[in-house]
Amino acid sequence: MKNFLRTVALYLFHLGFVRPVLTWIVGVRYRRRSLVPDGPCLVVSNHNSHLDAGVLMSLFPLRRLTRVHPVAAADYFGSTLFKQALAMWMMNGIPIQRRPTPGQDPLQPLVDKLNQGHSLVFFPEGSRGEAGVVARFRPGIGKLVRQLPGLLVVPVYLAGPEKIWPRGQTVPVPLNIDAIVGKPRTYNPEDGAREIAEQVQHDVLSLAPPPPPPPGEAAQPPQHVAVCGLDGKSRAEAMRAIATRLGRHGTALGLGATLIEASPEGVHETSAPIAHMPYRAWTAMLARLIGANKRFSGPKFSEKIEIARLSEIIGERRSARFVVTDGSALVDLSAWAVAESYRGVFDDRELNRVVEYLAGKQKIPWGKWWSFIRRAPEIWLVNEWSLVRPAIPAVLVLVLPPVGGVMSALRSGGESLEAHQNEEGLERLQQAYRRIAELLRRRHRVVITEFNPLEQGIEALAETVEAELLRQGDRPEVCPREKR
Amino acid sequence: MAQLFGGDTRLVWALAGALTVISVVAFLTRRRGGRFRALPGWAGLWWVMATVLVLLSRSSRWIAFPLLAFMMFASLRAYFSVAPVRPRDRYAILVSYVAIPLILWPAFIGAVNLFQAVVPVVLFLIVPVFLVYGTSERGLLGSMGRMLLGVIFFVFCIGHLALFAGSSHHGLLELFGVLVLASELPQRLAGRPHPGTPWLRPLAGIIIGMFLATGLGYMLAPLAGMPDNDGARAGFLVSVAVTLGALVSEAVATDLKLTSSAAVIGRGATMTRMVPAVYAAPVFFHYVTNFAP
Numbered sequence: 001m002k003n004f005l006r007t008v009a010l011y012l013f014h015l016g017f018v019r020p021v022l023t024w025i026v027g028v029r030y031r032r033r034s035l036v037p038d039g040p041c042l043v044v045s046n047h048n049s050h051l052d053a054g055v056l057m058s059l060f061p062l063r064r065l066t067r068v069h070p071v072a073a074a075d076y077f078g079s080t081l082f083k084q085a086l087a088m089w090m091m092n093g094i095p096i097q098r099r100p101t102p103g104q105d106p107l108q109p110l111v112d113k114l115n116q117g118h119s120l121v122f123f124p125e126g127s128r129g130e131a132g133v134v135a136r137f138r139p140g141i142g143k144l145v146r147q148l149p150g151l152l153v154v155p156v157y158l159a160g161p162e163k164i165w166p167r168g169q170t171v172p173v174p175l176n177i178d179a180i181v182g183k184p185r186t187y188n189p190e191d192g193a194r195e196i197a198e199q200v201q202h203d204v205l206s207l208a209p210p211p212p213p214p215p216g217e218a219a220q221p222p223q224h225v226a227v228c229g230l231d232g233k234s235r236a237e238a239m240r241a242i243a244t245r246l247g248r249h250g251t252a253l254g255l256g257a258t259l260i261e262a263s264p265e266g267v268h269e270t271s272a273p274i275a276h277m278p279y280r281a282w283t284a285m286l287a288r289l290i291g292a293n294k295r296f297s298g299p300k301f302s303e304k305i306e307i308a309r310l311s312e313i314i315g316e317r318r319s320a321r322f323v324v325t326d327g328s329a330l331v332d333l334s335a336w337a338v339a340e341s342y343r344g345v346f347d348d349r350e351l352n353r354v355v356e357y358l359a360g361k362q363k364i365p366w367g368k369w370w371s372f373i374r375r376a377p378e379i380w381l382v383n384e385w386s387l388v389r390p391a392i393p394a395v396l397v398l399v400l401p402p403v404g405g406v407m408s409a410l411r412s413g414g415e416s417l418e419a420h421q422n423e424e425g426l427e428r429l430q431q432a433y434r435r436i437a438e439l440l441r442r443r444h445r446v447v448i449t450e451f452n453p454l455e456q457g458i459e460a461l462a463e464t465v466e467a468e469l470l471r472q473g474d475r476p477e478v479c480p481r482e483k484r
Numbered sequence: 485m486a487q488l489f490g491g492d493t494r495l496v497w498a499l500a501g502a503l504t505v506i507s508v509v510a511f512l513t514r515r516r517g518g519r520f521r522a523l524p525g526w527a528g529l530w531w532v533m534a535t536v537l538v539l540l541s542r543s544s545r546w547i548a549f550p551l552l553a554f555m556m557f558a559s560l561r562a563y564f565s566v567a568p569v570r571p572r573d574r575y576a577i578l579v580s581y582v583a584i585p586l587i588l589w590p591a592f593i594g595a596v597n598l599f600q601a602v603v604p605v606v607l608f609l610i611v612p613v614f615l616v617y618g619t620s621e622r623g624l625l626g627s628m629g630r631m632l633l634g635v636i637f638f639v640f641c642i643g644h645l646a647l648f649a650g651s652s653h654h655g656l657l658e659l660f661g662v663l664v665l666a667s668e669l670p671q672r673l674a675g676r677p678h679p680g681t682p683w684l685r686p687l688a689g690i691i692i693g694m695f696l697a698t699g700l701g702y703m704l705a706p707l708a709g710m711p712d713n714d715g716a717r718a719g720f721l722v723s724v725a726v727t728l729g730a731l732v733s734e735a736v737a738t739d740l741k742l743t744s745s746a747a748v749i750g751r752g753a754t755m756t757r758m759v760p761a762v763y764a765a766p767v768f769f770h771y772v773t774n775f776a777p
Contacts, residue, residue: 027562131571160565163565163569163571163574169574171578173574173577174581360518363516
């Protein structure tokens with residue numbers, strides 16, 4: 001009977017008050033709500049307001065409401081009968097002792113509930129704290145995770161409740177709330193509790209929207225450098241050297257098989273390849289479906305798209321001063337199309353139109369669809385499906401080693417050669433790259449630097465690119481490190 | 485229902501036709517990115533606004549006014565959520581919300597003169613009082629400007645739509661909707677003028693919008709009981725107001741540091757979608773009541 005009454009109170013409160021208020025008065029916007037798993041999990045978030053628990057509970061469908069418990073401080077919510085009824089009955093909370101007596105394990109009730117297949121809403125900061133400030137997560141979350149290896153932890157970042165009803169205010173003011181849900185993950189139970197708490201805090205904070213830029217002039221978009229051409233190894237080395245060099249003047253991101261972040265403080269390179277984004281699979285699938293794999297393998301095509309998308313996002317958010325990419329969806333796809341399918345067909349005007357199709361500035365007219373699907377399906381795919389709008393680079397580095405050298409390197413590799421990998425095909429491709437580069441130089445004022453790895457040093461190339469970008473950027477040229 | 489579709493419904497159908505056109509355009513251009521990204525959200529908002537306009541014009545006030553009040557509240561809330569406000573501005577925000585029913589009450593009872601008296605007193609004299617409550621005046625002027633701008637856009641301007649509710653203005657709200665859509669669609673398709681970008685296409689959008697709104701005003705005004713010349717002038721004035729509203733909303737979005745995506749599809753979108761229309765509401769009202777009665 002007690003359980004029945006408790007369930008009725010819980011549903012009445014949520015259906016009659018919490019959810020209508022959150023929907024109509026506050027206007028909560030959930031992002032990636034579908035990431036909340038169906039099974040038991042631990043939802044953790046920053047905590048600035050009494051609204052937080054309600055917002056996080058409404059991430060779950062109504063049918064799971066009886067199996068979701070916000071963890072509430074026993075000393076605060078047990079202080080009066082009203083608070084107790086509200087937190088423990090209406091909100092289905094579980095009390096936790098913030099100052100346990102010796103020998104008492106305050107986490108045991110939580111472990112029991114999770115073992116029973118229930119989910120918990122947990123605020124690792126311990127209290128609401130100062131409005132808009134995320135306090136250091138306490139190690140309790142780490143201890144809980146260590147006791148339950150394999151427990152799925154769902155990080156959520158809440159933006160807005162701190163303005164609506166911060167600590168010390170009696171009247172809430174309706175404003176919007178964003179609840180941003182992160183990917184559920186497990187933590188290594190062998191790590192220390194403090195270490196796990198820090199990892200959880202990092203996961204929650206990584207969901208926070210970027211802070212507004214400081215007042216004054218808006219940050220400038222990053223300057224793009226694309227390193228394109230035939231020799232993959234030299235391209236990657238050139239990209240790394242240029243990004244490292246540019247890092248002296250501000251944040252420079254190198255996007256290739258891995259991500260390089262160079263700044264005056266140093267250079268970091270991720271060990272994992274960046275090509276594991278969720279949309280990689282569907283881009284590759286689309287490419288396979290329409291047979292866009294003739295020249296690029298599916299994964300390679302989607303890697304190009306991913307790099308271009310990352311570069312686009314970095315540009316939109318002004319997250320870096322320089323972006324250096326290994327390859328360019330814009331240059332590579334158009335050069336391949338010219339070399340393979342449209343050789344001798346395009347005049348400069350049509351070729352420029354292809355560049356504009358790839359850059360997303362124009363749509364391919366219906367009448368030309370079939371021609372593109374048949375001969376250069378990658379371009380049609382990028383354009384019609386709006387996969388990406390690759391930026392036109394400020395500097396294009398063409399890595400063009402002698403074809404003979406590339407062929408002997410390919411033959412010595414031992415792998416079977418593809419149809420285009422012969423002297424004539426590579427020669428044609430080099431000509432196509434030069435033609436696209438010339439077009440970009442004339443029409444879009446792109447600075448072209450040809451690079452032959454057999455004759456020039458990579459450092460000299462990086463220095464040339466650096467000088468060119470600084471000249472274009474009209475930005476302070478003093479490296480803080482050198483200044484010191 | 486009989487009240488909704490009774491009488492002359494040609495202007496309702498004209499509004500539905502305009503909505504269909506913008507929805508089809510939004511659907512066809514939905515994947516083009518850039519300035520076209522904002523079209524689906526804008527079209528969606530206009531279906532809601534058109535419903536409110538038709539209800540205001542043709543249904544009981546007990547149905548239409550709460551809907552209008554909620555629309556004002558939701559847009560004001562979205563604005564305050566993206567505008568930086570000081571913690572101590574919360575009481576002024578509450579007063580702004582409370583002002584919504586106070587503003588709508590004179591319109592509900594049909595007292596236009598009372599509306600014109602209540603708006604300046606409640607909004608522009610009382611709201612600032614709640615901003616100066618406390619000891620520190622740091623940032624007061626900035627706060628006051630942000631607060632009152634939101635109130636002007638989403639309470640004062642939208643409030644004028646409520647004054648049309650009633651039989652004496654039958655059809656004018658639908659006409660207003662058609663004129664705003666006719667002015668705004670070409671502008672949105674051509675893009676807004678920005679410093680440093682080519683101005684020819686946006687200018688063409690503005691001019692086409694003006695011609696379209698003026699022409700439609702001329703043709704449709706008799707259906708709302710207005711002389712055709714007055715309708716043409718009303719269409720022209722609405723398109724001018726929409727243009728000015730768009731310029732102002734873009735500038736405010738830029739100053740609020742809303743990124744392009746936030747201003748187009750995110751939280752800041754309410755402002756860029758609604759302000760051009762709400763800017764035109766008082767202009768249309770005062771022209772119709774004072775110059776073309």
